Amino acid sequence: MTDPEKSLTGLWHGVYSYPRETHPVYFTATLIQSGTHLSGSSHEAEQALDGAPLTLYAMLDGTRAGTDVRFTKTYDGSGGWDHAVAYEGRLDDTATEIDGEWVIRPQGEKPGLSGRFLMIRSAGASEKAVREAFEKV
Secondary structure: OOOOHOOOOOEEEEEEEEOOOOOOOOHHHHHEEEEEEEEEEEEEEEOOOOOOEEEEEEEEEEEEEHHHHHHHHEOOHHOOOOEEEEEEEEEOOOOOEEEEEEOOOOOOOOOOOEEEEEEEEEEOOOHHHHHHHHHHO
């Protein structure tokens, strides 16, 4: 089995950024790969509109084909967040990083929104390691 064919099952640390905001958002995701199907969950720290801290939870559902990784993150409603976000990325040659773009599809009159994300498999990776890798690209 070559590295890009390794299962994605495990703990991942990630970060995503908004197109206009300066602060990235860090998250932790647990992925479970069964064949080409991906499932799992994530949690992240965010701020409410009033500045209060929030922990947001989401379910992940998607696919993996070779180095192409796609999943939808659907928030569970905590903190008033209940929308879905589509993630599309590419797995690196060592099967330890997924780099790509996230998209919130337009609903009704609302415009879409997109940005970049990076996930690093947790083999001792910390938020600091993820931040440094994200800033390099």
